[in-house]
Amino acid sequence: MNLKKHVKLGLSALALSISFNSLAAEDPIKVGILHSLSGTMAISESTLKDTMLMLIEKQNAAGGILGRQLEPVVVDPASNWPLFAEKARELLAQEKVDVIFGNWTSVSRKSVLPVVEELNGLLFYPVQYEGEESSENVFYTGAAPNQQAIPAVDYLMNNIGVERWVLAGTDYVYPRTTNKILETYLKDKGVAAEDIMINYTPFGHSNWQSIVSDIKAFGSAGKKTAVVSTINGDANVPFYRELGNQGIDAADIPVVAFSVGEQELSGIDTTPLVGHLAAWNYFMSVESDANYDFIDAWVEYTGKEDAVTNDPMEAHYIGFNMYVEAVKKAGTTDVDAVKDAIIGVSVPNLTGGFATMMPNHHITKPVLIGEIQDNGQFSVVWETPSTVAGDAWSDFLPGSKDLISDWRKPLFCGNFNVVSGSCGGAAKVASE
């Protein structure tokens, strides 16, 4: 009886050690996915979760990284900003993930930031944002204002001849900061204060009648007028519908939007919107083989023939491939090693060029201006001759124009003030 027990014990110990060994040999690289799957932001973020799962599946089919498979860890922060921080802590402390891809809104990123810095994690953030930030642990694969807003305004001013500006946005940090930058920029270019109209609306605003009618009145003063829109999320649908209903033609008053992509347009009939503009770094209609392959893979993965791709998806595509390259280069998934290795890594983007990770943790991107077509897609009418490097600190805000960010040694600082020569300069002033 005793013997039997011993044999049993020994056997189970053996089994355990074998399974432990095989685990150690495979030991997957854990990829945390921090995107809302419920709540308000689910509309935008759930697509990004699927994009990540598709990229991971493809990478695994190709043999993983360094012979190790990737394992996605999906959590749902439910569009609740404090919950983002909790879930990030769960991913880093309990799940011990090697890297996180996640967030959409700036406020959720700000909530996650201290956690990622405290636990020394890696976060890839895929959405265009207001800038004024550079963290050692965050990689910004979306556009900074100089990669979206400023080139778009330049296009309107130089190619369309716009003299009168409506800056319309949703009332929160991204539109307010962007509009502050744009207002300074326009005034620097000699636009008079009375030729700028600024308007903010609450989240999910749906009654646009009087605002659209105001814009129409503002635009009938004889000078060419354009609307620069930082209106966020689904408030855009009733806004565009009202524009169409009140007969505002893109030829009269073009609207250039920074938050309207293919996905937002899939909710409306775009016939009355033909010609209105959007500025992004990627459009689904871009004619390049890399893009066609990506669309094919996405349609196959979702099983929907009418599935659309958009700019933040491309940002994740770039960010993921950069991470893969950096791990290969470093030979390990150790956070500090990857952080050092990723600076300077170049990977193909979907528009037929290359994206490079800059020392300030932003990447190089081409800037494209597209006009809306009747099939819910954009037709590219203008693009920057080469890629533009993301600028963490805007040159058009008083508090931040002297700041630079460089995460290479020996500087190793996210907000180095070139005037005072010290790290940690005037970050507060800029973000207020």
Added chain:
Amino acid sequence: MGIIRSLSQLLLVCCLLLPAVSVAQVEDSEAQQLLTALADSSFAEKKQVVNRIADSGDDRARGWLESFAANKLARIKSRGQFVIVLENRGRDWTVESALTRENLGEISRRDLDTIRVNNALRTELESILSVIDLKSPDEANRLTAARALKGSVDATLAERLPELIEAEQSEPVSDSLTEALAIYKVEEQGDITAVATLSGSLNSEARAALQQAMRSDDPALVEAAAKAMDSIEQKLKLNRAAETLYFGLSLGSVLVLAAIGLAITFGVMGVINMAHGELIMLGAYTTWGMQQLLPGQPGLALILSIPAGFLVAALAGIAIERTVIQHLKGRPLETLLATFGVSLILQQLVRTVISPLNRTVITPEWMSGSVMINEALSLTLNRMYVIGFALVVFASLMLIMRKTRLGLEVRAVTQNRAMARSMGIKATKVDIMTFALGSGVAGLAGVALSQITNVGPNLGQSYIIDSFMVVVFGGVGNLWGTLVAGLTLGTINQLLEPWAGAVLAKIIVLVFIILFIQKRPKGLFPQKGRAAEG
């Protein structure tokens, strides 16, 4: 080889065309050349090519230019053949040959190069097409063309316009053309006689021309222009006021629609139902569902969704009443929390079962666009239908409450439950019916809202607070109060919005209601008599 084949094709085409001598067409090689020039030049150069195509006299030119303006002219990469895209959704596009109009079937997007167009070119194309359309036999076509010409007349056209105006039979068309010519004359020549033509015109191009004239050096011209501007400003002010009133009414009718179901469940029954917004959402999703069931007939689907939306929401209401609310009778705080939970459950249910993404509800043809009263005032059609719908729903509800047995029983039960029961009224049944009615009306609101806002899981949340506000402001338990309160709040909000901004306008309205409730706790129309004491 290729040349020989295309030559033989050309010969074939020529032979085929021989009998039809009147057809004006350039040779295919020349057409191919023109289109190639269009495809290969920059945006600035494209303008000249477009004019060359228009001047070629080819009767296919209009089709080319039209499809070019719509971004539907493309070239097959491998063959250099030009095609017109018929269907440009998805990965494979249906195309036809630009030269022969022969259907070439589906071609992968990878193999096509779209010839790009931009706003500036599109404007140019529009005015070229309007000039062509001015000779159209259809009066409506000519009128649209004439309107489009305002502000885009150039010197060559200005010379030809007088004879066109002379030859024109239809008065609106010739009036539009006269105005277009006058705008050109004021803008380019500072013609003082043309200023008189523009006086009273509400067209924005005309105003721009007058403003330019007011900055000129000629004092007589400045004075005439200023006088013309004055009369325009007067008219504009009136139009603006009418417009604001319309906006207010339309926002008000949306508020009334959203709140009127609540006026029954909360106002009459006294149940605080936080899931009211989600019942609205269910109505909106029913509309979407109907449109999925009847593809290609959005109008019919919308009309059918009116009863369907009512039924779906009413059934959901009954389920909520039976499972949650009846067990919490007389405990408002618990009801509030429980129904809030129900609202979260319904939202997430829609997210998981249908999709977290917004659904597209198609606006039928007869509901989109606007009715043009004059050039400064046009009323949007979808809003007009919503105003009408809100009034019809309100009237039917009034009828039900006043003229039917159900209405009588509802009033009896709410005024004195014990007495009503002892008279033989089944109070529980009345509760169910009343709640179903209120919920069903919420579903109707959803059907209407699907036409003006996003249909998504969060649709209900944005209306729940507004609905409570309207009911409380109007006086709990009074349907007339809800109507007046909804329309008043809508109008106040739209009056404030232009100068206070959307965010501040909302806050001001909220503060106003708080102060009002302080003064008159029972709202605009307080209930009188015994019912008020209960």
